[in-house]
């Protein structure tokens with residue numbers, strides 16, 4: 584009986600711009616909310632106009648027992664938090680880097696004036712970025728209600744977050760756009776070093792997941808730390824020779840040992856970045872440096888990246904857990920890539936590249952229906968489309 588809902592756009596929207604908005608704000612996601620994947624800032628002038636509304640295609644993976652099955656937008660499986668209210672009990676702080684700019688960003692002397700509409704709400708470029716940060720936090724509140732969000736930011740940036748939804752932590756540095764990915768590693772290191780200093784003063788401990796802000800956490804991630812008690816940190820891998828590791832998700836065990844090893848690891852990545860990948864610094868340098876460090880300590884990892892199973896290995900004294908992107912950093916492939924659907928155990932959806940609209944649409948859908956599994960059908964069916972932002 585489930586029918587397709589053709590009028591997704593009319594789903595009531597109550598998304599809450601919880602934030603005060605200021606001149607120009609940009610998310611420090613590698614894949615900038617309104618940039619195409621390859622790191623170019625604007626689509627070429629000849630690029631066809633991208634859809635400004637949800638486009639639903641077929642649901643890949645139908646008939647496969649280990650993939651989400653959908654009838655229209657009705658999920659036939661339970662997926663995400665709805666499938667298992669079995670919280671691990673672990674406390675996790677999600678840490679993301681986000682900053683604001685007081686001046687014009689694109690170097691063309693124009694303040695962006697284009698707005699997009701999602702549901703009943705219009706967003707300027709600035710507001711989109713804040714809405715994505717906000718939605719990132721909303722998903723975490725739903726799927727991991729005991730967790731908190733920490734936003735590492737430029738002390739000069741001027742934005743605020745709603746009390747209680749996230750904590751801002753200013754960290755000195757050069758957050759200019761050309762330096763963002765390098766600065767992100769530096770900010771991570773500064774943050775973790777501060778956690779080490781505070782370690783004995785703070786009661787109990789949190790694990791950390793350092794992420795891009797364009798992700799939706801749809802299941803409890805605490806199980807990572809329970810199931811692999813000896814790992815210090817976790818990275819996500821995929822079967823992609825050029826870029827086998829995604830830097831948009833790094834989990835760190837919140838013990839003194841875990842944090843210390845993570846700091847040492849990031850320092851190595853930073854060094855490799857500075858030495859070898861500065862030319863790529865704008866977008867991919869951190870990812871290339873990450874892969875270089877892993878490969879140079881653990882060449883055997885390369886073979887395992889083509890499989891789907893998690894594995895562990897030692898990288899410069901740290902025990903590193905490698906998690907498949909298919910579960911912990913899931914993005915449908917763009918274009919003609921093979922696509923077998925959405926694994927039933929997916930825990931993190933990454934709205935890379937031009938999928939930021941889908942992130943907001945998905946939240947609005949969930950917010951108005953409370954049906955997380957159905958929302959996953961929506962994501963599955965529309966995730967291959969490149970949207971207007």
Ligand SMILES: *[C@@H]1O[C@H](CO)[C@@H](O)[C@H](O)[C@H]1NC(C)=O
Nearest residue numbers: 593594595596597598702703
């Ligand atoms: C959004 O628009 C729809 C259709 O116009 C309306 O029914 C709904 O109440 C609106 N939602 C909000 C939150 O204003």
Ligand SMILES: *[C@@H]1O[C@H](CO)[C@@H](O)[C@H](O)[C@H]1NC(C)=O
Nearest residue numbers: 667668669670671806809810
């Ligand atoms: C809850 O998760 C743990 C592993 O973290 C597992 O051992 C246990 O069987 C699960 N309980 C239920 C009811 O699913």
Ligand SMILES: *[C@@H]1O[C@H](CO)[C@@H](O)[C@H](O)[C@H]1NC(C)=O
Nearest residue numbers: 757758759760761762763864
């Ligand atoms: C920050 O980094 C950018 C890009 O690498 C560089 O052009 C700029 O000079 C740096 N600013 C400062 C204050 O170091």
Ligand SMILES: *[C@@H]1O[C@H](CO)[C@@H](O)[C@H](O)[C@H]1NC(C)=O
Nearest residue numbers: 597598599949950951952953
């Ligand atoms: C939807 O958003 C409203 C307003 O922010 C909130 O009160 C409500 O709990 C949300 N519903 C769900 C299912 O998250």
